[in-house]
Amino acid sequence: MELNQITEKIIGCAIEVHKFLGPGLLESAYEECLSYELIKAGLKIERQKPVPVVYKEVKLDCGYRIDILVENLVIIELKATEGITTIHEAQVLTYLKFAEKKIGLLINFNVLRLKDGLKRFIK
Numbered sequence: 001m002e003l004n005q006i007t008e009k010i011i012g013c014a015i016e017v018h019k020f021l022g023p024g025l026l027e028s029a030y031e032e033c034l035s036y037e038l039i040k041a042g043l044k045i046e047r048q049k050p051v052p053v054v055y056k057e058v059k060l061d062c063g064y065r066i067d068i069l070v071e072n073l074v075i076i077e078l079k080a081t082e083g084i085t086t087i088h089e090a091q092v093l094t095y096l097k098f099a100e101k102k103i104g105l106l107i108n109f110n111v112l113r114l115k116d117g118l119k120r121f122i123k
Helices: 003-021 027-040 086-099
Strands: 045-050 053-055 058-060 065-070 074-079 103-108 118-122
Touching: 003 027, 003 074, 003 103, 003 118, 027 045, 027 065, 027 074, 065 086, 074 086, 086 103, 086 118
Parallel strands: 074 103
Antiparallel strands: 045 065, 053 058, 065 074, 103 118
């Protein structure tokens, strides 16, 4: 499956979760439900995948975790906040760098229309 097909499936699953639950819940609830939908869609996922911080030649385990890694290719960072900030965007870009991945999705479920809470990053 190519990256565009994977991200389309992810976004479809996120829309399904948002349609059913709506805004206003904790991030952990959205993570649980989105994980269920992704698995149901036939995608391989890893939840709370550790990401080491690489400083020069040293890898440091600082407790950073990717919310969901799909097919070992796409990073999903979930939010349930008032809005996406530049810090959230920087977080996804940093995860892409340290995890050596090319595609990231930042999904904020605390919006009326999910398309307003969705941002795609390509490294």
